[in-house]
Amino acid sequence: MMNKYPLSRAEVIDLMRQKGINPTQQRVEIAQVLFSEPQHVSADQVLAMVNRKRPIVSKATVYNTLGLFAQKGLVREVIVDPTKVFYDPTTAPHHHFYNVDTGELMDMDADSLTLGELPSLPEGTEAEAVDVVIRVRNTAASC
Amino acid sequence: MMNKYPLSRAEVIDLMRQKGINPTQQRVEIAQVLFSEPQHVSADQVLAMVNRKRPIVSKATVYNTLGLFAQKGLVREVIVDPTKVFYDPTTAPHHHFYNVDTGELMDMDADSLTLGELPSLPEGTEAEAVDVVIRVRNTAASC
DNA sequence: CTGCTTGCAAAGGCTTTGCAGAACA
DNA sequence: TGTTCTGCAAAGCCTTTGCAAGCAG
Numbered sequence: 233m234m235n236k237y238p239l240s241r242a243e244v245i246d247l248m249r250q251k252g253i254n255p256t257q258q259r260v261e262i263a264q265v266l267f268s269e270p271q272h273v274s275a276d277q278v279l280a281m282v283n284r285k286r287p288i289v290s291k292a293t294v295y296n297t298l299g300l301f302a303q304k305g306l307v308r309e310v311i312v313d314p315t316k317v318f319y320d321p322t323t324a325p326h327h328h329f330y331n332v333d334t335g336e337l338m339d340m341d342a343d344s345l346t347l348g349e350l351p352s353l354p355e356g357t358e359a360e361a362v363d364v365v366i367r368v369r370n371t372a373a374s375c
Numbered sequence: 376m377m378n379k380y381p382l383s384r385a386e387v388i389d390l391m392r393q394k395g396i397n398p399t400q401q402r403v404e405i406a407q408v409l410f411s412e413p414q415h416v417s418a419d420q421v422l423a424m425v426n427r428k429r430p431i432v433s434k435a436t437v438y439n440t441l442g443l444f445a446q447k448g449l450v451r452e453v454i455v456d457p458t459k460v461f462y463d464p465t466t467a468p469h470h471h472f473y474n475v476d477t478g479e480l481m482d483m484d485a486d487s488l489t490l491g492e493l494p495s496l497p498e499g500t501e502a503e504a505v506d507v508v509i510r511v512r513n514t515a516a517s518c
Numbered sequence: 519c520t521g522c523t524t525g526c527a528a529a530g531g532c533t534t535t536g537c538a539g540a541a542c543a
Numbered sequence: 544t545g546t547t548c549t550g551c552a553a554a555g556c557c558t559t560t561g562c563a564a565g566c567a568g
Contacts, residue, residue, distance in 0.1 A: 256541085256548065275533080290550040295533060314558085316532065317457045329497055338497055346491025350509065354472055354481055357511035364507050366493065368500035399523065399566090418558080433525040438558060457533085459557065 235322045239267035251304045258289045262297050266307055272318040272328075272337040310337060312365050327364040340366070378465045382410040394447045401432045405440050409450055415461040415471075415480040453480060455508050470507040483509070 248255040310318040312330040325342040391398040453461040468485040
């Protein structure tokens with residue numbers, strides 16, 4: 233992983249432009265929250281973080297914006313929990329630990345895990361991403 | 376992968392007993408559908424398949440049963456799409472291809488991909504599962 | 519009888535949508 | 544002035560839950 237945190241407002245805007253995203257005020261606010269530190273947040277959390285001081289963005293816009301960011305490759309969608317999607321600002325290749333007891337999601341360096349070359353893909357398809365998730369549970373809490 | 380398909384009614388019941396699941400009529404019906412062939416089905420699909428001829432099982436029971444099966448290790452939950460959970464009867468180690476264009480999920484032999492030993496896990500946790508998903512998209516249908 | 523299962527319908531949580539008003543070029 | 548965004552509220556979808564009736568041992 234080799235992303236930098238936090239990103240300044242100007243850096244965020246620059247990054248958005250690079251990805252072809254029109255840096256409107258709301259989008260910049262949302263992006264700044266995402267790129268303040270490495271983290272894994274749900275749409276609801278983003279909504280809360282952005283509006284912590286005063287209402288800045290609506291729920292609909294948060295959802296639309298996160299979807300746009302993911303589609304444009306500004307952030308990565310991580311799907312490990314059927315009840316919500318996590319958004320990960322770190323786009324450099326890496327994997328995840330998911331604690332099924334706590335719902336916590338943690339980054340794992342890409343080179344912590346040896347991954348051979350990809351097998352032949354189904355015909356007519358090309359690889360878009362490789363997601364590796366190691367599900368862990370607390371040692372104490374057994375069964 | 377080394378599971379056998381399809382499983383007879385008796386084999387299904389036997390398997391359920393091994394996993395500590397009381398083989399009630401509805402559960403056996405559901406399990407038979409799941410173990411009829413290697414596949415990846417959502418709860419709704421299971422509901423439709425089981426009740427194809429006549430109403431046999433309710434929606435609530437399908438959800439409860441699939442949850443129970445997953446918890447007992449009879450089937451594997453595959454989470455690749457935030458809108459629904461897939462249930463996979465193949466429990467032998469393997470990975471998946473997920474076609475984001477079609478929503479199709481395909482099995483991939485475990486040994487198609489070299490996976491080194493696990494990195495050190497977060498403190499106080501033990502590995503429960505390693506999920507590898509290769510997201511692919513159709514070559515033609517591009518952006 | 520006693521406990522485990524089932525089913526219906528209602529509730530719940532997360533996400534998307536329709537559409538009108540606002541912002542921006 | 545035309546296009547792109549935003550926001551509110553309503554709708555949608557999948558899943559869970561409460562609770563009474565059913566079934567098995």
